[in-house]
Amino acid sequence: MRKKICIIGSGTAGLQLAYSLKEEFDVTVIHSNSSDKIRNGRIMSTQVHFGPTRTRENRFKMPKWEDKTLLKSIHMTIGNQKLFVGKLKEPALSVDQRFYFSHCLKDLENKGVSFRLLRVNKEQIESLADEFDLMIDCSGKSGPLFPFPIEKEYSPFQVPQRKCIVGYFLGVKPNDPLGVSVTVLPEIGEMFEIPAMTEHGPVTILFIMAVPGRELDVFKEIKHVKEFTNQMKNITQKYFQDIHERIQQDIFALSDDKAFLNVAIKPVIRKPYVIFKNKLVVGCGDSVFLNDPITGQGCNLSSYCAEQLYETLIQYRNSIWDIRIGETYWDRTKTFVKEVTEWTNAMTQVLPQHVVQILLAGAESQKTADEVAEWFANPRKAYEAFFQPSNLH
Ligand SMILES: Cc1cc2nc3c(=O)[nH]c(=O)nc-3n(C[C@H](O)[C@H](O)[C@H](O)COP(=O)(O)OP(=O)(O)OC[C@H]3O[C@@H](n4cnc5c(N)ncnc54)[C@H](O)[C@@H]3O)c2cc1C
Secondary structure (H helix, E strand, C coil): CCCEEEEECCCHHHHHHHHHHCCCCEEEEEECCCHHHHHCCCCCCCCEECHHHHHHHHHCCCCCCCCCCCEEEEEEEECCEEEEEEEEEEEEEEECHHHHHHHHHHHHHHCCCEEEECCCCCCHHHHHHHHCCEEEECCHHHCCCCCCCECHHHCCCCCCCCEEEEEEEECECCCCCCEEEEEEECCCEEEEEEEEEECCEEEEEEEEEECCCCCCCCCCCCCCHHHHHHHHHHHHHHHCHHHHHHECCCCCEECCCCCEEEECCCCEEECCEEEECCEEEEECHHHCEECCHHHCCHHHHHHHHHHHHHHHHHHCCCCCCCHHHHHHHHHHHHHHHHHHHHHHHHHCCCCCHHHHHHHHHHCCCHHHHHHHHHHHHCHHHHHHHHHCHHHCC
């Protein structure tokens, strides 16, 4: 008999798991928002899917997207000094999660995956535990629903290190070559400019990471579209001249009235398995591995861990799914989670001098510039550059 799996949540982690597991197991996805509600709702993220994540999406036959906005490079600026454009080995892509998720949900439904529309609460998980062989908590940053223990070593912060301010805009002439632009303003924060695809065509995401209480942290009270747009104009004019010069003033506007977001994340890493009512429960994605978005790794880490969980469940498909399966999944993912997390946490602090030197060297050497660009696609390289510089040559 096929084992019965319940995935709670249909975001990045839950969707990839549903695609990968549906051939071998009976998969039910329980989620709190319908496809239409997601499609017509507020933006959720900025979601750059780098090469390895896109390879996994292909592996699990997830939908393909128009490639008008393939991101082939990382532009790096510190202060007002443009340092370099590093080339990515494989192109990345950012597709509005409203479009991405709602499309995948319909596609999975057509492929026979069962869905239940329900915001699961702590009481309901008891009866769900009786019904399924395994529950996978993919409830994202509003989770977890289960008591996965916190890994204190990887969770050093008591408060968010950045305010995340995001708008999807029309009327910004794209950077060239098309890519993600990173501007670091030491002690104040960062700006990420990301060309992206929405249901209605290309947009430019302007994503400010503001150090709380500093000069970029000026969006707190803003609730209205026009005010948000005006404040973004002011901020680009004052701090991000290169972007401001590419703004076409007459058409600069949010792509729709739900295309802005203001959020702050307190990073927390948890051990992604627990025994609940004598059964194994595992977590995947932000519910257990929640990092600050500053390095753009959340979707990529979720996708990596979802693949490792898939491999674990397939390998032990005929065994009893007990705590050993949870331990195996954590053994497979722990090193990568640690590398992504420690790199990400370090990026929210003052950059170490040797890292600043690498960035400055990127202005002189295309090879170094390309290596820095690759940090984002392969965070293990970033970890080495930050924490094991003597291993680099
Ligand atoms: C401002 C911002 C910018 C970001 N930029 C990037 C980026 O550039 N690149 C990148 O890789 N990552 C980025 N991230 C992180 C990325 O969006 C997340 O890491 C990723 O979406 C996590 O996927 P997930 O499946 O764990 O959670 P989500 O995608 O958030 O999905 C959670 C799911 O759980 C459901 N759910 C929650 N609670 C319940 C419940 N009680 N019952 C039923 N369903 C429930 C929700 O409806 C949803 O379907 C960013 C995040 C933010 C906030």
